[in-house]
Amino acid sequence: MRLIASLTSPYARKVRIVLAEKKLDYKLELDDPWSATPAVLAHNPLGKVPCLLLEGGDALYDSRVIVEYVDTLSPLGRLIPERGRERAEVRTWEALADGLLDAAVGARMEMIWPARPEAQRCQPWIDRQLGKIDVSLAAMADHLGDKPWFSGLHLSLADIAVGCALGYLDFRYPAVVWRDRHPALARLMDKLSQRPSFQQTLPPTA
Structure with missing residues (x-):
């Protein structure tokens, strides 16, 4: 997985913390969503971070969608109750x-x-x-x-x-x-x- 994020974004920080708590590997790709041509725009039409890129090229956004998906990838330390x-x-x-x-x-x-x-x-x-x-x-x-x-x-x-x-x-x-x-x-x-x-x-x- 690849996470497009900014180090100052609190929404991206939430995703990074969840990934760390779940002990999941990913590649961090830094981007400035306030720049004239942010890289994330190629994957998220809103031009916002964070954006999680999955194998095959599918993209997930925003942070609430990403953390819900990430929490399902490992039974270790479930952070969201199932029901x-x-x-x-x-x-x-x-x-x-x-x-x-x-x-x-x-x-x-x-x-x-x-x-x-x-x-x-x-x-x-x-x-x-x-x-x-x-x-x-x-x-x-x-x-x-x-x-x-x-x-x-x-x-x-x-x-x-x-x-x-x-x-x-x-x-x-x-x-x-x-x-x-x-x-x-x-x-x-x-x-x-x-x-x-x-x-x-x-x-x-x-």
Whole structure:
């Protein structure tokens, strides 16, 4: 398998962590989806990463589709329950974590995208996205509480997705002091940060 990704994409990081947790081999192909001619465009019409290329040339996207497929490739450490309420719960928390990322990425692009002049930047829209981050963090923290993991007694995709969202806030929004306000999430992130899969996929600092 070949994974087209960016080292700074939190969605791609989620896929890379799942691949590492499942102990599956793949070739990482780096691409910049914001360039004029991203390589991923040849495989994903949306021009977004991550994109997983399978033998035979078939392509899978987006991250939620990829991680669901990858989780079926090995019985080792299933990250998504096979059926029922537990499965829906894990996928719901993944959806909320991805939604937080959508808001964070959207707000950041509104603030820094070079093609938009400063006078055209919309602060109320940015504030609306930042508000989504705040309420999402509160919902995550309230659900986690004193539990060791988001769903069940073991690591699941819900924890990985939330960890990637929190990691992105650390990376792009260091002024958001979520640890002070949500100690339950801080405990979870401390635990996730000790896993090799999270350590090996940290975004570059420069």
